[in-house]
Amino acid sequence: MSTATPLATVLIDGNNFYASCEALLDPAVLGRPLVVLSNNDGCIVSRSAEARALGIPMGAPFFQVRPQLERHGVIVRSSNYSLYGDMSQRLMATLESWVEELEVYSIDEAFGVLHRPRTSAGSGADLLAWGQALRQAVRQRLGLPVAVGIAPTKVLAKIANRLAKHSPSLPQPGVFDLGAVADPDPWLEAIAIEEVWGIGRRLSRWCRLRGIRDARQLRDMPSGELRLRCGVVGLRLQRELRGHPCLPLVSLPAAKKETCVSRSFSTPITTVAELREAIATYLSRAAEKLRRQRQCAGSLTVFVRSSPFSGRPFYSNAATITLPLASDDTAVLLAAALPLADRLFHPHHPLQKAGVLLQALQSANQLQHHLFSPLPAAQQARRESLLATIDALNARYGRGTIQWAACGLRSPWAMRRSRLSRSGTTRLEEVPVVWA
Ligand SMILES: [Mg+2]
Numbered sequence: 001m002s003t004a005t006p007l008a009t010v011l012i013d014g015n016n017f018y019a020s021c022e023a024l025l026d027p028a029v030l031g032r033p034l035v036v037l038s039n040n041d042g043c044i045v046s047r048s049a050e051a052r053a054l055g056i057p058m059g060a061p062f063f064q065v066r067p068q069l070e071r072h073g074v075i076v077r078s079s080n081y082s083l084y085g086d087m088s089q090r091l092m093a094t095l096e097s098w099v100e101e102l103e104v105y106s107i108d109e110a111f112g113v114l115h116r117p118r119t120s121a122g123s124g125a126d127l128l129a130w131g132q133a134l135r136q137a138v139r140q141r142l143g144l145p146v147a148v149g150i151a152p153t154k155v156l157a158k159i160a161n162r163l164a165k166h167s168p169s170l171p172q173p174g175v176f177d178l179g180a181v182a183d184p185d186p187w188l189e190a191i192a193i194e195e196v197w198g199i200g201r202r203l204s205r206w207c208r209l210r211g212i213r214d215a216r217q218l219r220d221m222p223s224g225e226l227r228l229r230c231g232v233v234g235l236r237l238q239r240e241l242r243g244h245p246c247l248p249l250v251s252l253p254a255a256k257k258e259t260c261v262s263r264s265f266s267t268p269i270t271t272v273a274e275l276r277e278a279i280a281t282y283l284s285r286a287a288e289k290l291r292r293q294r295q296c297a298g299s300l301t302v303f304v305r306s307s308p309f310s311g312r313p314f315y316s317n318a319a320t321i322t323l324p325l326a327s328d329d330t331a332v333l334l335a336a337a338l339p340l341a342d343r344l345f346h347p348h349h350p351l352q353k354a355g356v357l358l359q360a361l362q363s364a365n366q367l368q369h370h371l372f373s374p375l376p377a378a379q380q381a382r383r384e385s386l387l388a389t390i391d392a393l394n395a396r397y398g399r400g401t402i403q404w405a406a407c408g409l410r411s412p413w414a415m416r417r418s419r420l421s422r423s424g425t426t427r428l429e430e431v432p433v434v435w436a
Contacts, residue, residue, distance in 0.1 A: 006124045008116045008150050008179055009245065011157040012095055012134070014108030015145040015165065015174075018046035021087045022077050024143045025424040025432060034075040037062050040264050041078055041418060078420040084108075086425045090142055098134050103249040111154055113249055116179070126150075126180030128172045135174050151178040154247045155240035158197040159215060163187055179243075188216035188241075198237050203230060215241060259293070261286040262355020267412060268307065272345040275304070275354060277408030279341040280334055282356045284404055287330040288391055290358055296326035298360030300333060302340040307352035315349035326362055329387060333358070334406055398427060 014020060018036040023029050033051035035044045044060050054072050056065060062076070069076060088107045096102050099112030116124035131148035138146050149161025156178050164176035167190075178184055194204045196215050206229060212218050219241035226234040236246040261282040269275050279302055290297060303318035319340040327333060337356060345351075390402050400407075422430040 006116050006152070006179075007113055007245075008124075008127055008177075009152065009154050009157045009249075010099065010112045010114065010127075010131070011105075011149045011154070011161040012110050012112065012138075012146050013149075013161050013165075014091065015147055016046055016048055016052075017088075017108035017144075018079060018084055019048040019051070020144050021084050022080070022421055023048065024087070025083065025421055029075050032075060033072060034077065035069065036077050036079050037419070038079060040266055042264075045079065076419050078418060080421050080423065082423050082426050083421065087142065087144065090425075091138065091144060091146075094138055094141055095134075098137070101249050111157065111249055124179070126177045128175055128177055128180070131175030131177070132172050146174070148175045149178070150176065150180075152243040153240040153245045154249075155197050155237060156243065159188065159191050159195075162191065162195060185216050188219065189214045191215040193218060196237070196241075198233075203234075257361055258357060258359050259286050259289050259295075259297075259361065260355060260357045261289070262303070262353060263414075264353045265351065266414060268310070268350035268352055269354070270347075270350045272342060274408075274412075275345050275351060276338055276341050276406065277411060278354050279337055279356060280404060280406035280408070281411070282354070283333055283337050284330050284407060286356050286358050287328060287333050288394070290328045290361070291364075291387060291391060293361075294364045295361045296328045296364050297333065297358035298323060298326040298362060300337055300340075301357040301359060302337055302344060302354070303357070304341075304344045304351050304354045306349045310350065310352075312349070315346060315351075317344045317346075319343055320359075322360075326360070328364060329383065330404060334404065338406065 019034050022034055022036060029048075031050065032048070033054055033056070034048040035051050035056060036046040037043065038045045041062055043062060044056065044058060044065065047056055047058060051074055054068075054074070056068065056074065068074075084107060091108070092102070092104050092110060095110050095112065099114045101113045103111040105111055114127075116127065119125045127150045131150060134148055135146055138144055147161055147164040149157045149159065149164050151157040151160045160176045160178040163178070164170065164174055167176065170176060178187060181187060191214055193199060193207045193213055193215070194201075196204075196218060199207070199218075207213075207218060210221070210225075212221055219238060221238075223235060223238060226238055239246050263278075263282065265278070269278065283300075299320060299322040301318055301320040303316075305316035306312065306314055308314050321336050321340060323332070323336055341354075394401050394403075422432075424430050424432050
């Protein structure tokens with residue numbers, strides 16, 4: 001037996017994250033049912049506990065449940081991604097100091113690794129008190145509720161987190177340590193096969209056909225059968241369920257190979273001028289991302305599509321261009337992208353969505369000064385400082401403070417967000433005021 005202290009994997013996950021962020025800015029909504037809508041105010045993407053209790057379904061189209069929402073006086077908000085993104089960064093910064101290693105998995109979810117303390121008898125102690133202290137710290141510093149799942153592996157930590165959220169009778173509400181229970185079997189049996197992380201819809205159907213209905217049965221089924229059906233991926237999943245870590249933490253984000261900005265339009269686009277403005281807007285956003293990542297794009301793709309529900313023939317198209325020299329300069333990228341927009345536009349197909357994909361990304365530092373560089377070195381340096389200044393101004397005074405004329409001034413096609421809350425944590429003029 002090894003004498004090293006065993007490692008524990010934890011999954012920390014925000015409860016109703018978007019709805020909780022909304023309540024943070026506006027305490028008047030605390031304790032009241034609230035839902036957050038997806039882009040273009042389309043579907044429900046987050047519900048407060050009170051809205052959930054009313055039986056308002058997740059993912060429901062807004063127009064369908066609107067009468068129900070109005071009847072119950074449910075507060076409706078458009079998604080405010082600058083608020084959620086900012087709160088996410090604060091959450092991750094707090095979590096960083098609570099674990100030995102952190103993997104940010106999604107906007108409101110992170111895996112962490114830490115050593116289990118030892119009991120006097122020499123075995124690994126439970127981490128319930130630690131988990132409870134973490135929840136309190138996050139609640140106190142950020143005002144956000146989180147659930148903490150603790151286990152020997154990532155797949156089990158996901159399960160533990162689910163149990164922490166949905167088991168009402170836990171001694172420490174919101175925290176569950178699957179690595180410290182005497183018998184994990186009844187807990188695993190409470191997790192339906194569809195709820196196991198990494199099990200897709202097809203695999204869960206295959207399992208059901210074989211009588212495998214829950215996580216415990218998946219753990220105990222013959223490995224050979226699983227391997228035949230889904231190879232090493234299935235075996236890894238099963239080993240994780242058995243408590244042997246196979247999925248390492250990914251703490252450093254890999255250098256991105258592509259960057260994409262795309263949006264649905266609030267109203268279909270029917271003129272080439274509007275499409276050019278939309279593409280120019282997305283491209284400026286993508287180029288800004290690129291410069292922040294210190295990367296240049298070697299090629300770019302513009303794509304468009306119509307609505308599959310419009311009753312007209314569906315139209316979807318894309319065009320790619322390779323740049324003679326990789327670039328992060330918005331003007332250079334615009335000159336390449338706008339002719340593609342002209343080519344893809346079709347007068348008989350109102351467009352519902354468009355996007356820009358920057359590809360063949362390479363590090364801006366590695367990029368050698370090209371022999372055929374379009375600009376002399378001094379001019380190139382001036383150009384770079386101009387772009388850096390524009391980015392700094394936009395970061396400081398808000399997106400769109402300075403923009404390319406090609407992006408247009410009024411954008412009737414822009415995302416519908418009619419019920420947007422304030423940017424109370426990222427814009428000075430919208431910071432909440434407290435009278436004391
Ligand atoms: Mg969550």
